[in-house]
Amino acid sequence: MTRTLALITGASSGIGAAYARLLAEDHDLVLVARRADRLSGLAEELGSRGAAVEVLPADLGTRDGIAAVTGRLAAGGVGMLISNAGAGGYSPLVDVDPDDIEPLLTLNAVAPVQLVRAALPAMLAAGEGTIITVASLLAFSAGSMDPRAPRRTLYVAAKAATLGFTRTLAGELADTPVRVQVVCPGVVATDWNSGAGHSIPWAMSPEGVASASLAGLSLGETVCAPGLEDQDAALDALLAAEAALVTGGNRPTLAARYTGPRA
Ligand SMILES: NC(=O)c1ccc[n+]([C@@H]2O[C@H](COP(=O)([O-])OP(=O)(O)OC[C@H]3O[C@@H](n4cnc5c(N)ncnc54)[C@H](OP(=O)(O)O)[C@@H]3O)[C@@H](O)[C@H]2O)c1
Numbered sequence: 001m002t003r004t005l006a007l008i009t010g011a012s013s014g015i016g017a018a019y020a021r022l023l024a025e026d027h028d029l030v031l032v033a034r035r036a037d038r039l040s041g042l043a044e045e046l047g048s049r050g051a052a053v054e055v056l057p058a059d060l061g062t063r064d065g066i067a068a069v070t071g072r073l074a075a076g077g078v079g080m081l082i083s084n085a086g087a088g089g090y091s092p093l094v095d096v097d098p099d100d101i102e103p104l105l106t107l108n109a110v111a112p113v114q115l116v117r118a119a120l121p122a123m124l125a126a127g128e129g130t131i132i133t134v135a136s137l138l139a140f141s142a143g144s145m146d147p148r149a150p151r152r153t154l155y156v157a158a159k160a161a162t163l164g165f166t167r168t169l170a171g172e173l174a175d176t177p178v179r180v181q182v183v184c185p186g187v188v189a190t191d192w193n194s195g196a197g198h199s200i201p202w203a204m205s206p207e208g209v210a211s212a213s214l215a216g217l218s219l220g221e222t223v224c225a226p227g228l229e230d231q232d233a234a235l236d237a238l239l240a241a242e243a244a245l246v247t248g249g250n251r252p253t254l255a256a257r258y259t260g261p262r263a
Helices: 014-024 037-048 061-076 098-126 153-172 192-199 206-218 231-249
Strands: 005-010 027-033 054-058 079-085 129-134 178-183
Touching: 005 014, 005 061, 005 098, 005 153, 014 037, 014 079, 014 129, 014 206, 037 054, 054 061, 054 206, 061 079, 061 098, 079 098, 098 129, 098 178, 129 206, 153 178, 178 206, 206 231
Parallel strands: 005 027, 005 079, 027 054, 079 129, 129 178
Antiparallel strands: none
C-alpha cells in the first residue's frame, strides 16, 4: 500500500502530535515546530511503528521559518498538509507589546496561507491532496461578550481569517481533487494557554480533536467542530446570516436609518 506523506505543523505537542500518532499507521510524516528535541523524540516513537519521519524545526512566526517549510512543500511529495501550529497571545489589546503583533498574526494567519499556497501546485498536479487547517471555535466569537472567554482580539483576528480563508478555498477547489477542511475545536486539554485546558472539566482530548477531523474528512466536512452535535443546522444558519448580510447590504441606496432626521 502506498503511504501518503503528511506534513504537520505544531507537531511537538498537543493536537499536532495527536494527528501524527493517528496518521503514523499508514502515512509517512514531516514534523514541524520550534522544539527540535520534542520532534526528534516523536520521530523516534513513530519510526519504531514503521513510519518514515522527517523533522523540520522552524519558527512559523518568521519569514525564514515559513520559507523553510514552504521550500519543503514546494519540493513535492506531500499529499496531506495539516497546518496546526498556533499561539494564543491572550491579552487585552492595549497590553500587547506592539512588537509581538506581527509574529503572532504571522504564525496564526499568514503561515497557514503561505503553506497552502506552496503545497497546492504539487497536489493539483498529483490529482490528489488534503489540506487541514486548525482554527478554533473562537473564530466565531467576535460578537460574544461571555466573560469566561479570554481577551482575544489578535487571536480572533487571526483565526477568523483562517476560517474565512479555508472556507473560501474549499469553494475555489470544489472542482478539483484536493480536499479542504478547517477544524474548530473548543477547549482542548493540551499545553495551550499554560495548560489551562487540563483543569477544565469540559475540555476535549487532543486525540479526540484529531480523530474527529480525520473522520470529518471521510464525511466530506469542510468545517469540523468536533464537539458540535447538530453541525449542519448551525452551518446552515451561518450561511443564511452571511447571505442576508452580503445580498441585503450590497445596494446602491443607503439604508433608511441613515437618511431620516437625526435625533
Ligand atoms: N488547546 C485549545 O484549547 C485549543 C482550542 C482551539 C483551537 N486550538 C488550536 O489548536 C492548535 C494546536 O494547539 P494545541 O492545543 O495543540 O496547543 P499546544 O500543545 O501548545 O501546541 C501548539 C503547537 O504549536 C507550535 N508552535 C507554537 N508557536 C510556534 C511557532 N512560532 N513556530 C512553529 N510552531 C509553533 C508548538 O510547538 P513549539 O513550541 O515546539 O514551536 C506546538 O507544537 C493551535 O492552532 C490552536 O490555536 C487549541
